[in-house]
Amino acid sequence: MSTVATPARGPRRRRKATKLKRRQTRLAWVLLVPSLAVVALVALYPLGKTVFQSFTDEEFLALNPASWVGLENYKDLWNDTIFRDSIWTTLKFTVITVSFEFVLGLTIALIVNSSFKGRGLMRAVMLVPWAIPTVVAAQMWKSMLQSNGVISDAGVRLHILSEPHAWIADPSTALAAVCAVDIWKTTPFVALLLLAGLQVIPRDLYEAAEVDGAKPLQQFWKITLPLLWPAIFVTLIFRTLDALRVFDVFYVFFGNRLGTQSMAIYAQSTIVGDGYVGYGAAISMAIFLVIALFVVIYLTSQRVVMR
Amino acid sequence: MSSTCMKGQTRNPSPRKDVEEVKHASVRLIAGVAGALALVASLVVAAAGTAGNQAQAAAKYPAPKVPNAAAIKSEYGGESITFIGDSVGGSHARDVALAKQFTKDTGIKVKVVPHPAASDASYSQLARVFASKSSSFDVAMIDVVWPGAFAPYLVDLKPKLGKEAKQHAQGIIRNDTIDGKLVAMPWFGDFGILYYRTDLLRKYGYTAPPKTWTQLFAMANKIQTGEQQANDKFYGLVFQGNSYEGLTCDALEWYQSAGAGGFIDNGKVTINNPRGVRILDQFSAQIGKVTPRDVTTYQEGEAHTAFVEGNAAFMRNWPYAYSIGQDPKSSKIVGKFSVTVLPHAAGKSVGTVGGWQLAVNKYSKHVDASIEFVRYMTSAPVQKFNAITNTNVPTIPAVAKDPAVVKANPYLKPEIASVLRVTRPARDLKTHYNEGSKAIYQGINQILNGRPASSVLPSIESKLNRILR
Numbered sequence: 080m081s082t083v084a085t086p087a088r089g090p091r092r093r094r095k096a097t098k099l100k101r102r103q104t105r106l107a108w109v110l111l112v113p114s115l116a117v118v119a120l121v122a123l124y125p126l127g128k129t130v131f132q133s134f135t136d137e138e139f140l141a142l143n144p145a146s147w148v149g150l151e152n153y154k155d156l157w158n159d160t161i162f163r164d165s166i167w168t169t170l171k172f173t174v175i176t177v178s179f180e181f182v183l184g185l186t187i188a189l190i191v192n193s194s195f196k197g198r199g200l201m202r203a204v205m206l207v208p209w210a211i212p213t214v215v216a217a218q219m220w221k222s223m224l225q226s227n228g229v230i231s232d233a234g235v236r237l238h239i240l241s242e243p244h245a246w247i248a249d250p251s252t253a254l255a256a257v258c259a260v261d262i263w264k265t266t267p268f269v270a271l272l273l274l275a276g277l278q279v280i281p282r283d284l285y286e287a288a289e290v291d292g293a294k295p296l297q298q299f300w301k302i303t304l305p306l307l308w309p310a311i312f313v314t315l316i317f318r319t320l321d322a323l324r325v326f327d328v329f330y331v332f333f334g335n336r337l338g339t340q341s342m343a344i345y346a347q348s349t350i351v352g353d354g355y356v357g358y359g360a361a362i363s364m365a366i367f368l369v370i371a372l373f374v375v376i377y378l379t380s381q382r383v384v385m386r
Numbered sequence: 387m388s389s390t391c392m393k394g395q396t397r398n399p400s401p402r403k404d405v406e407e408v409k410h411a412s413v414r415l416i417a418g419v420a421g422a423l424a425l426v427a428s429l430v431v432a433a434a435g436t437a438g439n440q441a442q443a444a445a446k447y448p449a450p451k452v453p454n455a456a457a458i459k460s461e462y463g464g465e466s467i468t469f470i471g472d473s474v475g476g477s478h479a480r481d482v483a484l485a486k487q488f489t490k491d492t493g494i495k496v497k498v499v500p501h502p503a504a505s506d507a508s509y510s511q512l513a514r515v516f517a518s519k520s521s522s523f524d525v526a527m528i529d530v531v532w533p534g535a536f537a538p539y540l541v542d543l544k545p546k547l548g549k550e551a552k553q554h555a556q557g558i559i560r561n562d563t564i565d566g567k568l569v570a571m572p573w574f575g576d577f578g579i580l581y582y583r584t585d586l587l588r589k590y591g592y593t594a595p596p597k598t599w600t601q602l603f604a605m606a607n608k609i610q611t612g613e614q615q616a617n618d619k620f621y622g623l624v625f626q627g628n629s630y631e632g633l634t635c636d637a638l639e640w641y642q643s644a645g646a647g648g649f650i651d652n653g654k655v656t657i658n659n660p661r662g663v664r665i666l667d668q669f670s671a672q673i674g675k676v677t678p679r680d681v682t683t684y685q686e687g688e689a690h691t692a693f694v695e696g697n698a699a700f701m702r703n704w705p706y707a708y709s710i711g712q713d714p715k716s717s718k719i720v721g722k723f724s725v726t727v728l729p730h731a732a733g734k735s736v737g738t739v740g741g742w743q744l745a746v747n748k749y750s751k752h753v754d755a756s757i758e759f760v761r762y763m764t765s766a767p768v769q770k771f772n773a774i775t776n777t778n779v780p781t782i783p784a785v786a787k788d789p790a791v792v793k794a795n796p797y798l799k800p801e802i803a804s805v806l807r808v809t810r811p812a813r814d815l816k817t818h819y820n821e822g823s824k825a826i827y828q829g830i831n832q833i834l835n836g837r838p839a840s841s842v843l844p845s846i847e848s849k850l851n852r853i854l855r
Contacts, residue, residue: 139514140513140516140517140535140536140538140539140817141817221683225678226678226679226680227678243618245678245679245680248679248681248682248683249835250835250836334504334630335506335629335630335824335827336628336629336831337629337828337829337832348824351510351513352506352820353818353824354513354817354818354820
């Protein structure tokens with residue numbers, strides 16, 4: 080990735096560059112052409128096609144060719160209450176899961192970063208939820224969250240619940256249920272990324288701090304956290320983008336149920352279920368914009384914090 | 387989207403020394419991940435061990451031989467085709483047994499791929515293949531409501547199978563004939579029936595199954611109250627309440643049996659009417675009372691599992707569940723249940739027509755070999771085999787009257803088999819059937835989850851009107 084960055088900064092340096100450097104830059108571009116072509120083919124072409132489709136009335140099984148409808152799809156989308164609901168559902172899901180995963184993941188990362196007996200085993204075991212395919216895990220949780228499942232049963236036996244509860248069926252607990260599964264599954268991944276960040280922090284900084292008499296909490300705020308920011312940002316961006324695109328858990332838990340659709344579920348059911356490719360493309364573009372907005376927010380705040 | 391991730395990464399300053407250290411750390415972490423993955427893999431293998439049971443049930447009755455096999459072999463032997471088959475209950479084992487026999491006799495290899503259990507997911511899968519003009523499968527099972535939508539992508543079977551088609555129930559053949567082309571062959575029929583526990587009815591003093599929905603709710607309530615004292619997982623009634631195609635089928639039965647029409651009648655949307663409101667509110671009031679609260683997430687599988695494990699007094703389901711209930715390996719209620727027509731309210735008892743057809747992909751590279759496979763799979767001997775080993779309703783009336791078939795399928799008794807069959811509004815919705823059905827089942831699922839019917843039906847009505855316009 081750092082090689083990608085070099086030619087991008089090229090123009091600024093070119094004026095001062097020697098002949099040799101210029102030749103190297105040219106070589107770099109030549110060497111990059113194949114990979115840029117691949118990116119154009121697998122990323123830009125589909126994206127461009129989606130943009131184009133979003134201005135047409137293309138349908139899956141329609142026999143007459145699609146025609147240009149201008150902004151018609153976007154006008155419909157603006158008034159589409161189901162899509163608006165799906166945005167809210169996804170945003171709530173994202174905020175809840177990412178914040179829980181971050182706090183829990185950081186705690187776990189700090190724990191397994193300290194040295195204790197059986198640390199290696201601990202690190203392996205904590206990854207089990209993350210290693211299970213999401214669809215399989217979601218099926219498991221779905222049966223556990225039924226009113227006759229393990230969770231209600233345990234709740235009643237421990238007198239936490241007065242009667243068995245149907246976590247997924249009841250609209251008031253449905254979102255909490257799906258968040259819980261995602262948090263269970265993805266916290267290890269967050270912990271893993273943060274752990275990698277923690278291990279880069281040089282030990283001698285802590286030794287020096289101890290000599291200066293800094294308490295553990297002071298060490299955390301003054302050394303660990305500032306040096307962990309890069310890892311934290313990568314983690315949060317990854318998780319937020321993933322959460323905004325969430326599909327599999329929602330699909331297993333709710334299928335096509337109204338009121339509990341994520342944005343991706345709505346796009347999928349519009350395109351693949353109903354066959355409205357054009358309208359679905361407009362939904363995809365809207366999702367793209369929502370996600371892009373989050374990326375901009377993150378990158379801006381990253382620049383502010385890291386300064 | 388991934389390109390935006392990359393941007394985020396490159397902007398993170400990462401001095402080379404740190405990178406080296408990260409590498410060491412990540413090697414250790416990768417070892418950990420590998421260990422965890424191995425653990426998961428062993429779990430999956432352990433779970434797969436239980437799948438083979440149902441295959442044995444079919445072994446008692448051998449798959450029929452392919453007639454005229456030598457001629458087919460000399461013409462198409464060695465070709466291989468892909469068949470998108472069934473996945474509910476023991477149906478995949480049935481498909482595999484039949485495909486094996488077909489390959490043995492004709493030399494045509496058949497790869498059997500089970501379709502997604504939810505029929506709307508299965509529809510999507512096929513639509514995707516057709517839209518991309520792919521030959522990735524040759525033969526597929528298609529739902530009784532799909533021929534209209536898929537017709538342009540299917541082979542006309544009339545020239546080669548026209549004679550065979552005459553044996554089948556002509557109502558289904560008409561359903562499968564679009565613009566004069568026979569685009570699919572009937573494979574098995576289906577209709578909704580009521581399963582009930584004979585032992586429990588007797589125990590609580592009932593001599594006959596319920597005739598009306600009100601009776602059913604009362605009986606379910608009484609039995610549930612009694613049984614829950616020993617088994618807190620016991621409920622009176624289970625059905626298909628999830629937000630999916632199956633709920634459209636169940637709700638159509640409620641509507642028609644209450645004299646509330648068929649959602650769309652004579653090209654007009656009729657779903658929003660007082661009788662409909664009443665029957666939906668009546669059902670909604672039973673959720674969590676005589677049904678599990680999460681019956682609104684149940685598909686066929688969850689319903690039959692609850693019933694055969696002895697956790698329900700009544701169940702609405704398709705005939706396939708009968709063979710599961712009779713199989714001692716999967717059922718705790720062998721010999722303790724029976725079937726009858728569904729109850730009614732202000733109307734007559736009805737059953738929603740389900741059922742599956744076999745169709746050949748227009749883009750297939752082995753059309754003729756595929757047609758031979760369809761000829762075999764929809765033949766009378768195979769329908770008899772399916773009815774006896776897997777309780778599938780034959781679409782050939784002569785097979786349905788066969789004494790051995792009736793013995794294995796009590797719902798083929800004249801009084802049940804003659805129940806009024808009602809069809810989903812596929813003819814009106816045409817290529818937008820899926821979207822229309824989605825509007826219906828999503829809305830009704832909301833009602834079952836607690837919204838009053840009178841507040842939801844108008845929005846279903848306007849969605850359906852928009853599709854018909």
